[in-house]
Amino acid sequence: MPFKKLDSIIKEKLVELDFNTPTPFQTKSIPVIKSGTNLFCIAPKNSGKTTALILTTMQKLKCKAVGTSARATVLVENNEKALELYEAFLKFTKSTSLRVYVCDEREHIDLLKSEIFEGVDILIATPKTMNKLLLLEGVNTTQLKIFSIDNAEFLSKSSVNADVLAITQSIHKCQYVIYLEKMNTAVQNLENHFMHYARKITFK
Numbered sequence: 647m648p649f650k651k652l653d654s655i656i657k658e659k660l661v662e663l664d665f666n667t668p669t670p671f672q673t674k675s676i677p678v679i680k681s682g683t684n685l686f687c688i689a690p691k692n693s694g695k696t697t698a699l700i701l702t703t704m705q706k707l708k709c710k711a712v713g714t715s716a717r718a719t720v721l722v723e724n725n726e727k728a729l730e731l732y733e734a735f736l737k738f739t740k741s742t743s744l745r746v747y748v749c750d751e752r753e754h755i756d757l758l759k760s761e762i763f764e765g766v767d768i769l770i771a772t773p774k775t776m777n778k779l780l781l782l783e784g785v786n787t788t789q790l791k792i793f794s795i796d797n798a799e800f801l802s803k804s805s806v807n808a809d810v811l812a813i814t815q816s817i818h819k820c821q822y823v824i825y826l827e828k829m830n831t832a833v834q835n836l837e838n839h840f841m842h843y844a845r846k847i848t849f850k
Contacts (some may be wrong), residue, residue, distance in 0.1 A: 649665070649668050649672075651668075651680075652676075652679070652701060652705055653704065653705055653708065653709050655704075655709040655741070655742055655773075656701055656704055656705060656709065656738070657848070658736075658741075659738050659741065660701075661842060662669070663738075663781050663815075665697070668694070668695055669694035670693075670809060670815070670849060671687075671693040671694050671695065671698065671847075671849040672688045672694045672697065672698045672701075674847055674849060675687050675698050675847045675849075676698055676701065676702060677774065678700040678704075678845060679698065679723055679823055680705060681725060682821050683821070683822075683843070683844070683845050684822045684823070684840075684841050684842060684843060684845070685822075685823045685824070685844060685845050685846070685847060686824050686826070686833070686841070686845070686846045686847070687709045687763035687823060687825045687845055687847050688826055688827070688828065688829055688846065688847065688848045688849070689731065689827065689848070689849040689850075690782070690850070691826075691827060692850070693849060694747065695796070695797075695825040696731065696734060696790060696796060697734075697813065698793050698825075699720065699823070699825060700734060700735055700738050700798060700819045701738070702740060702792075702823070703707060703718045703720070703735075703768060703792060704742070704744065706718065706732070706791050706821070707744060707767055707768070707791065707792075708737075709742045709743075709744060710742070710743055710744065711743040711744055711765070711767050712764075712767065713765070714763070714764070714765035714786075715766075715788060715789040716762070716766050716768065716769040716785065716786070716787075716789065716790065717767055717768075717785075717789050717790060717791045717792075718767065718769070718790070718791060718792045718793070718794070719768075719769045719770075719771070719776065719790060719793050719794070719795055719803040720768070720769070720770045720786075720791075720793075720794045720795070721772065721776060721793075721794070721795045721796070721801040721810065722770065722771075722772060722795075722797065723772065723797060724772060724797050724807075725751040725752070725772065725801075728730045728734045728748050728751075728770050728771060728772060729748060729750065729794070730794060731748075731770050732748035732770050734838065735752075735768065737769070739768075741817055742803065742812070743765045744748060744768060745767045745768070745820050745821075745835075746766070746767070746770070747761065747762060747766040747768070747769050748770045748771070749769070749770065749771035749775045749776070749779070750764075751772065752844075754830035755778060755779070755782065755784070758775070758779065758784065759782060760771060761788075762779070762784060762785055763784075767786065768798075773806050773809035773810050773813065774806070774809055774811050776809070777809040777813050779813050780813060780816050781818070782834040787813075787815070787816050787817045787818075788818065789822065790817055791820055792820060792821045792822075792823065793814070793817065793820050793821070793822050793823075793830045794822075794823045794825065794827065795810070795822070795823075795824045795834065796824065796825050797826060797827070798824045798825060798826040798833055799826050799827065799828070799830060799833075801830075801833050802830050802831070802832040802833075803837075807832050810836075811839055811840075814839065814840040817840075818838065822841055822844070823838055824841070828844075844846060
């Protein structure tokens with residue numbers, strides 16, 4: 647069972663939150679994500695994609711704060727989804743030293759830069775804000791270990807897709823995991839850019 651092979655801190659939190667049994671999608675995807683491969687995770691709503699994202703991100707970072715630069719980045723469609731994902735992460739990370747930071751677009755970009763500079767482990771942002779931060783040298787990608795995109799259907803918008811491509815060009819090497827309900831052309835084309843040798847897990 648995937649949950650049994652996760653960090654002990656994660657397993658304790660799963661028990662506390664009454665996550666006793668992985669969903670079929672989690673059973674199939676978590677071991678592959680842990681292997682470090684680039685991956686498209688395609689599954690219906692309520693199949694456990696976001697929880698799988700959170701657990702495998704924590705696992706990748708060994709549930710510990712390290713340094714000041716983000717080691718995991720998660721891109722989402724809009725500010726509302728960013729804040730929702732931030733709250734979901736906190737349920738699992740609040741008893742660890744992991745520092746989760748959400749780029750709240752209601753705040754000035756200079757404030758986001760200064761707070762990120764203080765040190766983060768997991769950075770949640772929209773593509774537009776992440777790209778802006780990179781252009782302003784407000785975020786360091788040299789220590790990234792895993793880069794995820796949640797509910798990635800929104801990448802079909804050309805402006806968003808351009809932001810994502812610009813962001814990934816600044817990343818030297820890390821694991822990419824994209825979660826979505828249904829594959830589309832825009833997401834499929836990412837194989838030609840940064841999703842090299844990506845595997846696909848499709849759960850219906």
